[in-house]
Amino acid sequence: MxxxxxxxxxxxxxxxxxxxxxxxxxxxxxxxxxxxxxxxxxxxxxxDMDVLERLAQSINRFLSPEEALKSKQKIRDTAEFLFRSVKQLGGIWLFDQLWKKLGMDTILEEIFKERKHEINLERAIFAMVANRALAPSSKLGMEEWISEDVYLPGLPSVHCHQLYRAMDELLDAQSLLEDRVFDNVSNLFNLEVDLLYFDTTSSYFEVAPNETPEDDDFRLQGYSKDKRPDLVQTVIGLAVTREGIPIKVWSWPGNTMDMNVIEEVKKDLMGWRLGRIIHVMDRGFSSEENLRILQRGAGHYIIGERMRAGKKDVEAALNKRGRFHAIRENLLVKESIVGDGEARKRYVIAYNPEEAERDRRQRKEIICAVEEQLENLKQLPNEAHHKRACALRVHKVYGKYIRQLKDGTLKLNKQAIRDEEKYDGKYLIRTSDDTLSLEDIALGYKQLLQVESAFRTLKSTLNIRPMYHRLERRIRAHIIINWLALLLVRLIENETGSSWDSVRREVQRLQVGHFTTKDGDLYRTTTPTAKQKEIFNKVGVNLPPEILEIKPKS
Structure with a gap:
């Protein structure tokens, strides 16, 4: 029949x-x-096609799943139209379109036009950047990712050694690339660069047992901001605009101190001729020498000050009387000028009532715990201390609230409690610019969180750590690739108003199917959803066409 x-x-x-x-x-x-x-x-x-469809369904009810599948396969074989595979398209297409919108492809092609390689260097570098944002993996893992998981025009396949060659070339072009990228991004997105935020972080390495990192002059042990002092590391610096866009990246040996990088950062940014720039930095950079460097060439700074450092000027600023003025909900500020003439220093004290209440609540819990510990000691005057008493006295949290009497007994230090109370909910800011309002200073410093957010994205979303590279040039290139991925991620987040995680989940559902017939190959995209259309529209780039590619058989 x-x-x-x-x-x-x-x-x-x-x-x-x-x-x-x-x-x-x-x-x-x-x-x-x-x-x-x-x-x-x-x-x-x-x-009426519904009649035939009902007939086919009624027949299939009497077939086993295996028999129904064989039936469909015979139909496909007869038609010679096969569905070969499906690959992810949305994420890498969005990244590629924004990459081209920024002119990144043109920039790299111009930089590498005199260099002959077996693959397109621009495509290889883009693939590594997109991989960090979409599915972070090793260079070896990227071989399968490119050939099997994503559809990337211009680079259907790649080998691990080719990616390493591209990394080496990228490092040589770093300075020119950063200059061109900054010009294109700042003009296209109208970035405000009067305030630049700078901070550093560290990222660690996994070292094989037979390696000898002690002979390395770049992968070194230092103060680990990842809480991994047991591993060698590198130090990474970022300059970020007030919109959260990372415009430049630095990398230094793992034992580099924050205090020692300011002169290099200042020199590099001055080379861009940005005009009046106010550098916003955290308390780790507040040495007097660094502040003098930041003021060179009519530069200015907004920088955090350590309130417990014991500096006379800081104590004078905190103790100066004055009324706080509300500039935002839960943000009050007052100005404190210390000194005259060349010795004049402008401080701003910011106060957050909610943060103050949180500090008081936490300290109350600590004091209760200290009192309980002291009661359990059962101390006697002039008695030798036992281990529990010694451990309590040197405890990193409880210790500052304990004092030792002349007879050797430990008591609650009420003066220390009163001293801590005056810091509740406060942070101290210093600036060299007298023209800035109190609001600009306080909110400008508060936005330093943009850099911390960028570091979190580098470490959690882009998986910059741990690193497995051994050569310094590969380490530096790896950091540049992560910076470029972070740049695109931040631009997408700013334009869409959504986190990259949510954007990535949505656009990755847009895929491409590979079909073959006796006449050739056809690549067709899935129909974009309303959410996917909205994302592409907000970023200002085009959706992929319905028929992505046709390859006739020769």
Whole structure:
């Protein structure tokens, strides 16, 4: 039994086709099988396709899943139209379109136009940048990612050694690339660069047992901001705009102190001729030498000051009387000028009532714990201390609230409690610019969180750590690749108003199917959803076309 098409030619030359359900019946006289019509569905141009669909479904009810699958396979084989594979498209297409919108492809092609390689260096570098944002992996893992998981025009496949070659070339072009990227990004997105935020972090390495990192002059042990002092590391610096866009990256040996990088950072940024720049930095950079460096060339700074450092000027600023003024909800500020003439220093004390209440609540819990510990000691005057008493006295949290009397007993230090109370909910800021308002200073410093957010993205979303590279040039190139990925991620987040995680989940659902026929290959995208269209529209780039590519067979 089968469905057949019968065509009849009319007198006017037109043709009409009829669809019929038929089966073959043996004719003993004619000695061959003849078709017998069981049911006529009517003219093909008037055919109700729902009828055929219901018929097919009713037949499939009597077939096992295996038999139904074989049936479909026979139909596909007859039609010679095969569905070969599906790959992720949305994320890498969005990244690629923004990459080209920023002119990154043109910049790299110009930089590498004199260099001959077996692959397109620009495509290889873009692939590494996109990989950090979409599915962070090793360079070896990228071989399978490129060939099997994503659709990337211009780079259908790549080998690990080719990616390493591209990294080496990228490092040589770092300075020129950063200059061109900053010009293009700042002009295209109208970035405000009067305030630049700078901070450093560290990122550690996994070292093989047979390696000797002690002979390395770049992977070194130092103060670890990842709480991994047992591992060698590198120090990374970022300059970020008030919109959170990272415009420049630095990398230094792992034992580099924050105090020692300011002169290099200042020199590099002055080379961009940005005009009046106010550098915003955390308390780790507040040495007098660093502040003098930041003021060179008519530069200015907004910088945090350590309130417990014991500096006379800081104590004078904190103790100066004055009324706080509210500039935002839960943010009050007052100005404190210390000294005259060249010795004049402008401080701003910021106060957050909610933070103050939180500090008081936490300290109350600590004091209760200290009192309980002291009561359990059962001390006697002039008695030798036992281990519990010594451990309590040197405790990093409890110790500052404990004092030792002349007879050796430990007591609650009430003066220390009163001293801590004056710091509740406060932070101290110093600036060299007298023209800035108190609001600009306080909010400008508060936005230093933009750099901390960038570091979190580098470490959690882009998985910059741990690093496995050994050569310094590869380490530096790896950091540049992560910076470029962070740059694109931040631009997408700013334009869409959504986190990269949510954007990535949505756009990765846009995929491309690979179909083959006897005539060639066809690549067709899935139909974009309303959310996907909205994301591409906000970023200002085009969606992929419905038919992405056709490859006729030669």
């Amino acid at each position: 089968y469905i057949r098409r019968v065509t009849r030619k009319n007198k006017d030359g037109s043709r009409v086709s009829y669809i019929q359900l038929a089966h073959n019946v043996w004719d003993p006289k004619a000695k061959y099988a003849k078709a017998k019509v069981i049911y006529s569905f009517g003219r093909e141009d008037d055919l």
